[in-house]
Amino acid sequence: MAYILIILKKHLMDIFLQSNNTKLINFEKRIIREQALNPIEALREKRASIAEDMGVPAYIIFNDKTLKYLASEKPDDKESMLEINGIGEKKYNSFGEEFLKIIKIYKI
Numbered sequence: 001m002a003y004i005l006i007i008l009k010k011h012l013m014d015i016f017l018q019s020n021n022t023k024l025i026n027f028e029k030r031i032i033r034e035q036a037l038n039p040i041e042a043l044r045e046k047r048a049s050i051a052e053d054m055g056v057p058a059y060i061i062f063n064d065k066t067l068k069y070l071a072s073e074k075p076d077d078k079e080s081m082l083e084i085n086g087i088g089e090k091k092y093n094s095f096g097e098e099f100l101k102i103i104k105i106y107k108i
Contacts, residue, residue: 001078004007007013019061033049039071039074039102039103039107040067040068040070042102042105042106043062043067043071043099043102043103044058044067046098046099046102047061047062047067050095052062053101061091061095062086062087062095062099063086063093065084065085065086066084066086066087068082069084069085069086070099070103071103074103074106074107075100076100076102076103076104076107077100078096081096081099
């Protein structure tokens with residue numbers, strides 16, 4: 001993943017240096033649209049970040065199945081998030097708001 005980000009960053013810099021800002025903005029919009037089609041990657045990154053900060057395995061935060069449900073169901077509040085298998089009050093109180101922010105960014 002880090003390798004891809006390095007290549008993407010280099011590509012963005014090349015575009016910026018060789019073109020005007022309009023092309024760079026259009027490229028960034030295209031990347032955002034592509035990511036919006038696969039929000040599970042953003043959820044996985046958030047999970048990995050939280051897990052690393054806490055010093056626990058990522059599946060302790062939410063397992064892959066729960067992330068897939070979050071990505072497909074796209075809950076927009078506490079009540080709808082609590083309906084997803086694998087999310088109870090404790091996990092919602094610990095991580096729910098952070099994941100809701102990600103879901104709202106990637107909502108189609």
